[in-house]
Amino acid sequence: MRVLRSSVVAAVSAVxxxxxxxGCAEKSDAEGSDAIxxxxxxxxxxxSKSSFPxxxxxxxxxxKGDKVTEVYVYAPGDRIVTERENIGPGTKVEIAxxxxxxxxxIACKPGMKxxxxxxKITATGGGAPKKRDPELDKAVAEYRKYVLAQAEETxxxxxxxxxxxxxxxxxxxxxxxAPSRIGWERTEPVAxxxxxxxxxxxxxxxxxxxxxxxxxxxxxxxxLWDDKKITEDDKKLADQLMADLKDWQKRVGTAEITxxxxxxxxxxxxDEVATGKVTGEEERYSHTDLVDFHANVEGAEKSYELLKPxxxxxxxxxxxxxxxxxxxxxxxxxxxxxxxxxxxxxxDTVGKDDRKKLSDAVNALAEPLxxxxxxxxx
Amino acid sequence: MSxxxxxxxxxxxxxxxxxxxxxxxxxxxxxxxxxxxxVAAGGTAAALRTGSDAVPAALSGDAVPFHGTHQAGxxxxxxxxxxxxxxxxxxxxxxxxxxxLKEWTAxxxxxxxxxxxxxxxxxxxxxxxxxxxxxxxxxxxxxxTLTFGIGPGLFEKDGKDRFGLKSRRPKALIDLPAFPxxxxxxxxxxxxxxxxxxxxxxxxxxxxxxxLARIGMGKVAIRWSQLGFGKTSSTTxxxxxxxxxxxxxxxxRNIAGTDTAALAKHVWVGEKDGPEWMVDGSYLVARxxxxxxxxxxxxSLKEQEDIFGRDxxxxxxxxxxxxRDEPNLKAMLPDSHVRLAHPDSNGGATxxxxxxxxxxxxxxLGRLDAGLFFLAYQRDVRDGFVPVQTRLSRNDALNEYxxxxxxxxxxxxxGVRDKGDWWGxxxxx
Numbered sequence: 001m002r003v004l005r006s007s008v009v010a011a012v013s014a015v016x017x018x019x020x021x022x023g024c025a026e027k028s029d030a031e032g033s034d035a036i037x038x039x040x041x042x043x044x045x046x047x048s049k050s051s052f053p054x055x056x057x058x059x060x061x062x063x064k065g066d067k068v069t070e071v072y073v074y075a076p077g078d079r080i081v082t083e084r085e086n087i088g089p090g091t092k093v094e095i096a097x098x099x100x101x102x103x104x105x106i107a108c109k110p111g112m113k114x115x116x117x118x119x120k121i122t123a124t125g126g127g128a129p130k131k132r133d134p135e136l137d138k139a140v141a142e143y144r145k146y147v148l149a150q151a152e153e154t155x156x157x158x159x160x161x162x163x164x165x166x167x168x169x170x171x172x173x174x175x176x177x178a179p180s181r182i183g184w185e186r187t188e189p190v191a192x193x194x195x196x197x198x199x200x201x202x203x204x205x206x207x208x209x210x211x212x213x214x215x216x217x218x219x220x221x222x223x224l225w226d227d228k229k230i231t232e233d234d235k236k237l238a239d240q241l242m243a244d245l246k247d248w249q250k251r252v253g254t255a256e257i258t259x260x261x262x263x264x265x266x267x268x269x270x271d272e273v274a275t276g277k278v279t280g281e282e283e284r285y286s287h288t289d290l291v292d293f294h295a296n297v298e299g300a301e302k303s304y305e306l307l308k309p310x311x312x313x314x315x316x317x318x319x320x321x322x323x324x325x326x327x328x329x330x331x332x333x334x335x336x337x338x339x340x341x342x343x344x345x346x347x348d349t350v351g352k353d354d355r356k357k358l359s360d361a362v363n364a365l366a367e368p369l370x371x372x373x374x375x376x377x378x
Numbered sequence: 379m380s381x382x383x384x385x386x387x388x389x390x391x392x393x394x395x396x397x398x399x400x401x402x403x404x405x406x407x408x409x410x411x412x413x414x415x416x417v418a419a420g421g422t423a424a425a426l427r428t429g430s431d432a433v434p435a436a437l438s439g440d441a442v443p444f445h446g447t448h449q450a451g452x453x454x455x456x457x458x459x460x461x462x463x464x465x466x467x468x469x470x471x472x473x474x475x476x477x478x479l480k481e482w483t484a485x486x487x488x489x490x491x492x493x494x495x496x497x498x499x500x501x502x503x504x505x506x507x508x509x510x511x512x513x514x515x516x517x518x519x520x521x522x523t524l525t526f527g528i529g530p531g532l533f534e535k536d537g538k539d540r541f542g543l544k545s546r547r548p549k550a551l552i553d554l555p556a557f558p559x560x561x562x563x564x565x566x567x568x569x570x571x572x573x574x575x576x577x578x579x580x581x582x583x584x585x586x587x588x589x590l591a592r593i594g595m596g597k598v599a600i601r602w603s604q605l606g607f608g609k610t611s612s613t614t615x616x617x618x619x620x621x622x623x624x625x626x627x628x629x630x631r632n633i634a635g636t637d638t639a640a641l642a643k644h645v646w647v648g649e650k651d652g653p654e655w656m657v658d659g660s661y662l663v664a665r666x667x668x669x670x671x672x673x674x675x676x677x678s679l680k681e682q683e684d685i686f687g688r689d690x691x692x693x694x695x696x697x698x699x700x701x702r703d704e705p706n707l708k709a710m711l712p713d714s715h716v717r718l719a720h721p722d723s724n725g726g727a728t729x730x731x732x733x734x735x736x737x738x739x740x741x742x743l744g745r746l747d748a749g750l751f752f753l754a755y756q757r758d759v760r761d762g763f764v765p766v767q768t769r770l771s772r773n774d775a776l777n778e779y780x781x782x783x784x785x786x787x788x789x790x791x792x793g794v795r796d797k798g799d800w801w802g803x804x805x806x807x
Contacts (some may be wrong), residue, residue, distance in 0.1 A: 260505055325596055354563070357600075360468055364596030374506030 077140025096100035109118035154183030186299030189265030225285035263373035292340035439518030451523030453635035460606030464569025492519035527788030557771035566784030606734020610757030655804035658792035666784030687714030
């Protein structure tokens with residue numbers, strides 16, 4: 001949970017991006033002369049022109065294949081600029097989007113799965129971003145896949161938790177609570193970049209603004225551990241949590257991810273650990289902080305591992321130090337494993353001295369990690 | 379050799395300010411102070427004083443030279459503010475520790491000269507956090523000194539000789555014995571390394587510790603740290619002794635920073651003392667002494683003065699007129715603080731005191747969490763702090779109003795000689 005000025009800014013741009021995705025798809029037969037024709041089939045994805053002026057761009061899509069297809073426009077790092085799902089065989093649709101100058105890929109996905117059949121396209125004009133190291137684009141694309149996978153894995157895990165809450169099964173719900181959060185915790189900075197989802201699913205009571213209703217995981221945490229009962233309202237909140245998480249899953253693909261934001265995201269995950277988990281504030285009723293802690297570290301490590309080829313090239317000593325400190329922190333966390341998860345983070349189980357050791361190890365990693373963004377941006 | 383360096387250091391500091399006394403007059407000034415101490419002519423001393431502080435105000439923003447025979451921050455005229463930090467060494471890697479000590483030394487040289495650490499903030503790549511944390515930007519050097527010490531844990535911890543230094547531990551670096559009345563908090567005691575940051579501007583002192591701690595992450599971690607808001611001692615003989623939190627001047631008979639003979643006798647480790655890596659260094663005892671402020675404030679003036687053995691307003695020894703009048707110990711009660719702490723009561727044991735008052739807010743019961751952060755430098759802890767505290771802890775009337783709650787001891791190596799030298803180099807070589 002984190003509310004920052006930057007999230008608000010990100011939220012505004014996310015809303016703008018959403019408008020481009022959902023608001024501008026027009027059902028039109030018109031194949032205007034300025035529209036780019038996209039002819040999708042079961043094994044091809046042809047475009048009438050691969051270069052066009054930046055600005056308001058129309059894509060006239062025709063599905064000539066036998067399978068239902070999807071069409072995506074991807075910015076480098078596989079950020080979705082615009083997309084259209086469920087284009088049936090023989091169907092024509094027109095998609096409109098604001099496309100800034102730069103390099104993109106258009107993908108047709110017959111059968112609506114996989115990476116799709118891709119074509120490179122270019123929007124010409126001023127202000128085109130500098131071409132990035134292809135290795136970094138690859139890192140961003142891989143990371144986006146990871147984030148998507150985490151969201152996809154979270155849905156069934158959260159559903160199980162939600163089902164237990166709705167069945168009034170207090171013990172089962174308590175067991176399923178922490179595992180339902182792992183995918184979220186691993187990729188939280190991306191979810192936070194949407195601004196509006198985090199306050200719905202991961203807010204703590206003290207983070208509420210005046211007039212804001214408390215929803216999400218931590219409200220249910222309080223009911224399960226502190227109130228020790230599930231109310232009818234909690235069951236509604238459980239459904240709401242599910243709906244919000246599905247919204248998150250849907251939007252992850254549109255998130256602005258850059259090598260810098262990946263590196264900063266890794267650092268932010270450690271910041272989350274330093275300010276919320278080491279202190280035991282995040283999971284104050286369930287004391288499952290170490291599960292979140294571990295997921296945060298795993299998510300940060302994933303970003304780092306993907307950026308490492310470039311980081312090691314630009315600053316070998318930093319990469320070596322990060323390898324060492326990630327290993328050190330994970331080893332320390334391993335001491336707290338219990339069953340499938342981790343020991344309870346209550347003051348009797350993990351005392352002051354142990355917490356200081358964890359805090360020192362987090363600082364030892366977070367300090368060099370804060371240098372990663374500049375090193376990959378070199 | 380060491381005498382010359384001490385004088386040189388003080389003179390260099392002075393020379394930087396146009397309005398300050400010239401090098402010649404400074405030497406004369408130090409000499410006058412010494413002579414005055416001998417004849418105890420308080421009136422003349424007052425005439426010579428430039429204010430309540432022996433350091434003219436114009437000098438308080440200047441830089442104290444970092445390099446020298448001895449570390450600065452011991453004989454240096456006491457600055458107004460303190461941030462003291464004790465560190466645990468968390469790495470087991472000797473090379474990583476050495477690399478850190480080199481990096482620390484370079485950062486300390488920059489900060490004491492009033493510069494930022496690392497690359498300047500102005501030129502920092504936008505994606506990177508600045509090397510320097512920035513809160514001292516635009517502030518004067520403020521006579522910042524950074525004094526580095528090594529605790530027993532570096533030589534051996536939990537029975538382990540982590541860095542192959544066990545055989546190099548100085549005999550004088552003892553583990554302090556338990557004294558009656560001690561109520562030590564382990565979380566406020568000990569430490570493998572320490573840095574004492576003193577400056578006339580508190581932000582400059584805090585900035586220095588913050589940046590050293592940041593540089594050290596992954597190799598060392600702060601174990602505890604203490605802020606001191608006001609000096610309680612003076613190493614300049616014609617200055618008034620600042621009052622402690624009990625309202626008294628305590629430690630009047632401190633060793634003067636200019637008294638090279640006394641420094642050599644009581645503070646600096648000599649060649650014959652050994653070990654070789656400690657020659658020109660010193661030993662530091664740090665004690666967090668909590669004062670029971672509220673009960674003290676309800677104590678009658680007579681009892682307060684009897685406890686100290688001084689009058690409260692002037693600070694004169696009982697039966698005398700001026701603070702610096704030679705005390706007549708027999709005129710004081712046998713359990714009075716001054717009488718018990720005096721070298722004559724302790725076989726000549728003399729220590730250089732450099733403590734600071736602290737107030738860390740309140741304690742949850744509405745009482746001030748305040749007291750004295752006692753810092754004392756000496757040539758050998760066994761001949762300095764230990765005999766004095768042994769006597770005080772048993773008999774001092776003041777014990778009813780104070781409690782020792784934190785304790786640490788450090789070997790303070792000699793000064794960093796030049797740019798090729800670094801904190802602890804002789805120990806690791």
